[in-house]
Amino acid sequence: MELTGKQIVVTGGAGLIGSQLVEQLATDNDVIAVDDLSNGVRESVPEGATFVEGDLSNEAVVADIITDEIDIVFHLAAADKYVDTDNPRQQFEANSSMTHTILERMDEVGVSNIAFTSSCTVYGEAGEPTPESYGPLEPISVYGATKLGEEALLSVYGNTHDFTVWTFRFANIVGPRFGAGVVPDFVEKLDDDPESLTILGNGKQTKSYMHVTECVDAMCYVVEHADEPVNTFNLATQTTTDVDTIADIVSDEMGLDPEYSYTGGERGWEGDVSTVLLPIDKLLELGWKNELSSDESVRRVARELLAEL
Ligand SMILES: NC(=O)c1ccc[n+]([C@@H]2O[C@H](COP(=O)([O-])OP(=O)(O)OC[C@H]3O[C@@H](n4cnc5c(N)ncnc54)[C@H](O)[C@@H]3O)[C@@H](O)[C@H]2O)c1
Numbered sequence: 001m002e003l004t005g006k007q008i009v010v011t012g013g014a015g016l017i018g019s020q021l022v023e024q025l026a027t028d029n030d031v032i033a034v035d036d037l038s039n040g041v042r043e044s045v046p047e048g049a050t051f052v053e054g055d056l057s058n059e060a061v062v063a064d065i066i067t068d069e070i071d072i073v074f075h076l077a078a079a080d081k082y083v084d085t086d087n088p089r090q091q092f093e094a095n096s097s098m099t100h101t102i103l104e105r106m107d108e109v110g111v112s113n114i115a116f117t118s119s120c121t122v123y124g125e126a127g128e129p130t131p132e133s134y135g136p137l138e139p140i141s142v143y144g145a146t147k148l149g150e151e152a153l154l155s156v157y158g159n160t161h162d163f164t165v166w167t168f169r170f171a172n173i174v175g176p177r178f179g180a181g182v183v184p185d186f187v188e189k190l191d192d193d194p195e196s197l198t199i200l201g202n203g204k205q206t207k208s209y210m211h212v213t214e215c216v217d218a219m220c221y222v223v224e225h226a227d228e229p230v231n232t233f234n235l236a237t238q239t240t241t242d243v244d245t246i247a248d249i250v251s252d253e254m255g256l257d258p259e260y261s262y263t264g265g266e267r268g269w270e271g272d273v274s275t276v277l278l279p280i281d282k283l284l285e286l287g288w289k290n291e292l293s294s295d296e297s298v299r300r301v302a303r304e305l306l307a308e309l
Contacts, residue, residue, distance in 0.1 A: 001113060001164070001227070003220055004028045007069050011056055011102070012076035013049070014040025016177045017117065021074060021216040022049045034065055039080050039179070057098050059105075066105045072113035072223070075102055080180060088142035092149070099150045103157050114154065115166040115223055120234065120278050122148040122169060129277040132169070132232045141271030151232075158230035166223050171236035171278050174297055175212030176304035182243060182268075183209070183298055186250040187305045190258060197251070197258045200268035203244035207276040208236035211297040214290055221288040233286075236278040237294040243268070246298050253302040 006029045012018040013033025018040070022033045026048035033045045036055040045051045054061035056077050066073065077098065079091045099116070106114065121144030122137050123130040139145045151167055158165035178184045182200075189197055215235055222233050241249075244260070251258055266274045280290075292300065 001072065001223055003224055006030070006071040008032070008072055008074065009034060009065055009070050010049075010074045010076065011035070012040065012078065013051070014042055014045050015076060016175045016179070017173055017212055017215060018074075018076045019044035019046070020175065020212045021076070021219065022046055024216050024220060025074075032065060034061075035077065041177075044177075056102065057094055059101055062101050062105045066102065066109060066111060068109040068111065070109075070111045072115065073102060073106060073111065074115045074219075075099065076117045078117070092142050092146045095146045096149050096153070100153055103153060106163070107157065107161055112161070112163045114157070114163060115219060116150065116154055116168070118147045118151050118167050118169045119144060120169050120171055120236070120276050121273060122151065123273075125273050126277075127275070129279045130234070131279050132234055132282055140273065143271070155230050163229065164227060165230045166219075166226065167230065167232045168219055168222070169232065169234045169278070170215065171208035171210050171234075171276060173212050173215045174209050174301040176301060176308060178305065178308070182246055183250065183301050184305055186247055187254070187302060187309070190250060190254055190256055191309060193258075194254070194256050195258055197247055197260050199243055199247055199260055199262050201243065201265055201272070201274065202262055203247065203260065204242055204266070205268055205272065205274040206240045206242040207294075208240050208278055209246075209294045209297045209301075210235065210237050210290075211292055211300055214292060214297070218283060218288050222283065222286065225286050233283050234278045234280050235283065236280050237290055237292065237297060238280065239293040239295065240277070241294040241298055245295065249295065249299050250302045253299065253306060
């Protein structure tokens with residue numbers, strides 16, 4: 001589907017990834033960014049888009065925003081994964097119900113294109129590379145279980161309601177925004193105490209960190225070039241970075257040499273998958289290619305965050 005001259009809704013449009021996506025799409029399309037600002041920042045929504053503050057768990061808000069004039073919905077709104085351990089039931093119910101409401105409304109008014117931000121957490125603790133065809137999918141966090149459930153709902157609409165669905169299984173996406181995530185966490189901790197740094201787990205957790213600008217570029221590319229009823233793509237860098245290396249990169253960018261201490265154990269938190277190997281052959285075969293490695297993305301975002309301090 002060509003992303004030019006379209007009427008587009010971006011849910012979670014004031015969030016880290018949503019605001020970048022809105023910026024990219026708004027150059028050639030009419031974009032409505034919707035966000036309840038539970039984790040988003042109003043100021044991050046670019047001028048060229050229409051912003052609607054609204055809670056998408058409310059059916060009336062969804063009905064107002066998704067009309068028959070919309071060509072495609074990019075559905076990014078989700079309760080933060082870090083609330084998982086605090087209230088997993090609420091997170092599961094809120095996110096799955098919101099996605100179901102959006103799909104039902106789209107079906108009702110004849111909007112049949114949806115791009116959805118899933119996560120590599122659907123693969124659980126695979127312990128081996130996980131291409132999109134990997135199974136069985138056995139998540140180890142409620143966040144991952146919720147994403148898998150939402151993917152299943154989307155599959156129903158793709159396979160039986162004539163929808164075209166693009167599902168993105170993200171690695172870690174990093175960008176210039178303070179909040180949750182290992183890079184901003186280290187920048188903030190070292191800003192508070194330049195002498196020492198507490199690292200969650202054993203520092204060996206190894207994952208892909210993809211810069212948000214590359215992430216939204218890849219998302220748009222896939223929507224423009226893949227046209228099966230259900231298009232599922234891993235989105236990641238071609239290399240990985242371990243947590244100790246992130247600490248080294250952030251320390252280096254801050255000109256510091258702190259003493260590291262570890263909370264211990266293989267995981268950063270309960271439900272954390274310590275090693276994520278996310279092949280992106282399918283994305284490369286479609287013709288999109290990364291410019292940044294995982295280490296380079298971490299370094300770039302560390303610099304961007306430091307510039308905001
Ligand atoms: N950042 C990552 O590393 C990563 C990894 C895997 C998947 N994802 C997924 O990508 C999407 C975007 O992630 P992000 O990092 O930009 O997160 P984010 O928290 O910055 O963005 C999500 C936005 O959704 C909004 N939102 C939440 N509930 C809402 C509701 N009921 N109604 C309206 N708005 C609501 C929040 O205010 C927030 O602005 C999410 O679905 C997330 O689960 C992100």
